[in-house]
Amino acid sequence: MTKDPICGMEIDPETARFTSDRAGKTYYFCSQSCLNKFERNAVHSLKKKTWFTRFLESIAEANRKQFSNKPPSCCGH
Numbered sequence: 001m002t003k004d005p006i007c008g009m010e011i012d013p014e015t016a017r018f019t020s021d022r023a024g025k026t027y028y029f030c031s032q033s034c035l036n037k038f039e040r041n042a043v044h045s046l047k048k049k050t051w052f053t054r055f056l057e058s059i060a061e062a063n064r065k066q067f068s069n070k071p072p073s074c075c076g077h
Contacts, residue, residue, distance in 0.1 A: 001013075005027055005029075006037050007030060008061075011028040018030070
C-alpha cells in the first residue's frame with residue numbers, strides 16, 4: 001500500500017486507476033480529482049512537509065482512526 005500524496009488515503013498500487021510519473025517515481029491517487037490537483041502543482045505537492053502540514057496530517061490520521069477509513073470526499077463516494 002502507498003498513500004495518495006494529496007489526501008493521504010491508502011492506495012493499492014496494483015489496482016490504482018490514477019497515476020503520475022515524476023522524476024522516475026510513480027505516484028498513485030484515489031481519484032481523478034486528486035490526480036488533477038497534483039498535476040496542476042506537482043512541484044508544490046512534492047516539497048518537504050512543513051510542521052503545519054504534519055500537524056494537519058496527524059489530525060486527519062486521528063479522525064481516520066476514530067471514524068474508520070471512509071474515503072475522503074475527493075473520491076466522489
